[in-house]
Amino acid sequence: MVAKASIKVDTTTCQGAQNHIMSILSTLVYHSQAAEPFSEVELLYLLAAARARNRAEGLTGLLVYDEGHFFQWIEGPPLSLQRVWHAIQKDSRHQNIRVITDSEIPIRLFSQWHMQFAHRGGAAALHIDGLVEASPDVLEALRQNPNRAPEILAEFSSLGAGPFARSLELR
Numbered sequence: 001m002v003a004k005a006s007i008k009v010d011t012t013t014c015q016g017a018q019n020h021i022m023s024i025l026s027t028l029v030y031h032s033q034a035a036e037p038f039s040e041v042e043l044l045y046l047l048a049a050a051r052a053r054n055r056a057e058g059l060t061g062l063l064v065y066d067e068g069h070f071f072q073w074i075e076g077p078p079l080s081l082q083r084v085w086h087a088i089q090k091d092s093r094h095q096n097i098r099v100i101t102d103s104e105i106p107i108r109l110f111s112q113w114h115m116q117f118a119h120r121g122g123a124a125a126l127h128i129d130g131l132v133e134a135s136p137d138v139l140e141a142l143r144q145n146p147n148r149a150p151e152i153l154a155e156f157s158s159l160g161a162g163p164f165a166r167s168l169e170l171r
């Protein structure tokens with residue numbers, strides 16, 4: 001006689017665990033330097049491609065560019081983030097990439113944008129959807145203290161974007 005083992009699966013717990021895994025959000029903040037200074041048109045191309053892929057991957061965030069420096073906050077499901085992060089690291093348009101923070105987060109800060117963009121402004125920049133104009137003080141603070149990028153970038157999330165966006169001032 002063959003003994004039958006009966007395994008009772010607690011579906012409530014499995015479902016709960018699965019929902020938890022699906023809802024985990026990661027964020028990554030890094031600083032990098034452009035290999036060559038970006039023109040506004042090049043920034044537009046980068047942003048359009050990044051947004052299209054981020055939309056497909058369910059990623060949101062903020063990209064700051066100023067005088068050859070990039071700061072980026074990316075957030076979303078860990079596997080999607082890993083895939084895109086892999087591509088970003090291999091991108092020869094920037095170098096000296098340094099991760100400042102890489103952690104789990106409870107909620108998205110930039111849920112409205114597949115990549116919001118903060119910039120000093122300029123003619124072409126005025127036409128960029130999702131633009132926040134950044135004040136020179138804030139950009140200077142970022143460059144002087146890259147380690148403060150997570151807290152400074154997080155503040156941008158409260159500003160909105162587009163023609164009615166307020167600009168971020170240092171407090």
Ligand SMILES: Cc1cc2nc3c(=O)[nH]c(=O)nc-3n(C[C@H](O)[C@H](O)[C@H](O)COP(=O)(O)O)c2cc1C
Pocket residue numbers: 032046049050051053054063070072074084087088089090091093094115
């Ligand atoms: C500063 C910087 C930020 C970028 N941010 C993103 C991004 O948020 N999402 C994205 O998909 N690609 C981003 N890219 C572009 C990627 O590096 C890459 O070109 C793109 O994902 C296509 O990758 P693939 O050719 O491997 O498909 C960024 C590139 C740079 C230089």
